[in-house]
Amino acid sequence: MRIAILLFDRMTALDAIGPYEVLRYAKDAEVVFVGKRKGEVRAGSLGLVVDAELADVPAADIVLVPGGSGQVDLMTDDEVHDWLRRIDRTTTWTTSVCTGSLVLAAAGLLNGRRATSHWLALDQLPQFGAVPTEERVVFDDKYVTAAGVSAGIDMGLELANRIAGDFAAQAIQLGLEYDPQPPHDSGSPAKAPAELVANMRENSRFFLQGS
Amino acid sequence: MRIAILLFDRMTALDAIGPYEVLRYAKDAEVVFVGKRKGEVRAGSLGLVVDAELADVPAADIVLVPGGSGQVDLMTDDEVHDWLRRIDRTTTWTTSVCTGSLVLAAAGLLNGRRATSHWLALDQLPQFGAVPTEERVVFDDKYVTAAGVSAGIDMGLELANRIAGDFAAQAIQLGLEYDPQPPHDSGSPAKAPAELVANMRENSRFFLQGS
Numbered sequence: 386m387r388i389a390i391l392l393f394d395r396m397t398a399l400d401a402i403g404p405y406e407v408l409r410y411a412k413d414a415e416v417v418f419v420g421k422r423k424g425e426v427r428a429g430s431l432g433l434v435v436d437a438e439l440a441d442v443p444a445a446d447i448v449l450v451p452g453g454s455g456q457v458d459l460m461t462d463d464e465v466h467d468w469l470r471r472i473d474r475t476t477t478w479t480t481s482v483c484t485g486s487l488v489l490a491a492a493g494l495l496n497g498r499r500a501t502s503h504w505l506a507l508d509q510l511p512q513f514g515a516v517p518t519e520e521r522v523v524f525d526d527k528y529v530t531a532a533g534v535s536a537g538i539d540m541g542l543e544l545a546n547r548i549a550g551d552f553a554a555q556a557i558q559l560g561l562e563y564d565p566q567p568p569h570d571s572g573s574p575a576k577a578p579a580e581l582v583a584n585m586r587e588n589s590r591f592f593l594q595g596s
Numbered sequence: 597m598r599i600a601i602l603l604f605d606r607m608t609a610l611d612a613i614g615p616y617e618v619l620r621y622a623k624d625a626e627v628v629f630v631g632k633r634k635g636e637v638r639a640g641s642l643g644l645v646v647d648a649e650l651a652d653v654p655a656a657d658i659v660l661v662p663g664g665s666g667q668v669d670l671m672t673d674d675e676v677h678d679w680l681r682r683i684d685r686t687t688t689w690t691t692s693v694c695t696g697s698l699v700l701a702a703a704g705l706l707n708g709r710r711a712t713s714h715w716l717a718l719d720q721l722p723q724f725g726a727v728p729t730e731e732r733v734v735f736d737d738k739y740v741t742a743a744g745v746s747a748g749i750d751m752g753l754e755l756a757n758r759i760a761g762d763f764a765a766q767a768i769q770l771g772l773e774y775d776p777q778p779p780h781d782s783g784s785p786a787k788a789p790a791e792l793v794a795n796m797r798e799n800s801r802f803f804l805q806g807s
Contacts, residue, residue, distance in 0.1 A: 398616065398617065399614065399617040402609045402642070405609065405610075405640075405641075405642065406610040406745065409641065415641070417641065418642055429616075430626070431613070431627075431645070433644060434643025503773060504773060522777075532773050532775075533771070533772060533773025534617065534771075534772040534774070535774040535776070536773055538746065539777050539779075542778050542779055542780070546780075551780065555782035555792055556792055558778055558782045559783060559785070559788045559792060559793070560744070560745075561610070561745040561746045562714060562743050562746060562747055562784060563745070563746040563776070563778055563783040564732065564746075564747075565746070565750060565776035566733075567749075567774055568753055568757050568765060569753070569757075569762065569765060571766035571769045572769050572772075572774040573773060577766055577769075577770045581763065581767055581770060582770070584767075585771070
């Protein structure tokens with residue numbers, strides 16, 4: 386099972402690494418990190434390595450597009466859109482995390498489909514033909530989109546569940562000791578203090594493009 | 597606030613990237629990824645970039661040691677142990693995720709201290725003088741250890757809480773949309789099916805050193 390994960394400058398590393406750590410343990414997975422040019426991209430203070438260029442990876446069972454502030458540049462990147470449309474014809478699952486769904490949508494792959502994104506970016510989906518859906522992981526046929534950043538871990542587990550079954554998904558969860566115990570319960574706009582949600586909405590440009 | 601995160605070959609990427617995505621948003625954080633040699637290390641199919649060598653980073657407010665199968669090589673690595681002992685004299689928080697705690701312990705930094713690790717490695721801590729503690733995040737004075745892999749996210753949030761306060765920790769959690777909804781509740785040996793736990797204990801070498 387070949388999994389192609391797109392890397393680009395000013396992406397959010399956890400968007401890609403969360404599902405990577407899950408899916409690498411699912412059924413004979415072979416993961417390749419793809420980008421426009423081989424070599425380093427920067428995700429804030431972290432350098433990640435692109436091992437294969439877009440043209441080197443014309444097909445995959447799963448393709449994954451992460452988000453992060455660099456997503457903005459990808460919205461008008463024909464080379465990336467062409468690659469996504471081409472690889473999509475070969476995939477079993479076409480997926481995104483966080484604002485990666487906006488890139489899938491801009492490439493024309495989410496027309497009329499239910500999709501999610503980072504909660505601060507959800508309202509941008511209709512401009513690109515997708516139907517915003519407030520769920521943590523949204524499946525519409527083979528198109529799977531996860532909400533902000535850490536939602537990619539849950540998306541990975543949902544996919545592992547469908548691909549390899551309950552027992553495998555439980556084993557991966559236990560292997561990653563994914564038994565979340567955050568000190569607060571403020572991980573969604575419905576649960577966080579209203580003042581905080583309002584503050585972040587007002588400053589959404591900082592949060593979505595600040596890194 | 598300077599945060600030094602150790603990178604090494606055959607580490608688990610999520611051990612480092614989970615807390616990185618949290619702590620980078622805490623109070624004027626400046627994160628540096630450190631290793632034995634500048635350039636690429638491999639975390640499975642993923643290349644991560646070491647930007648600074650050990651000698652370049654003699655001091656930090658927070659040091660973080662991730663785990664993964666490459667931890668085994670670090671157990672007898674005097675250069676890494678010397679660096680950890682030296683930087684520890686400058687830190688406010690000395691931290692680890694997953695089997696990274698075994699490296700801190702091997703460097704002599706957890707003598708008599710309560711600590712945790714990946715659940716499959718917890719029983720190794722006493723050999724290196726630490727007191728195994730079955731909690732997701734363990735604070736003993738300035739020494740903070742997280743359980744397996746994904747526990748680093750919770751550790752990051754606990755640290756953000758203490759460093760920057762409730763509101764900042766809640767904002768980071770909301771920014772990362774950390775509202776976990778895994779398809780199963782099998783993230784700890786106490787919650788997973790007993791058959792699965794037994795199976796993984798029997799094959800722990802595969803799970804701890806398989807990547």
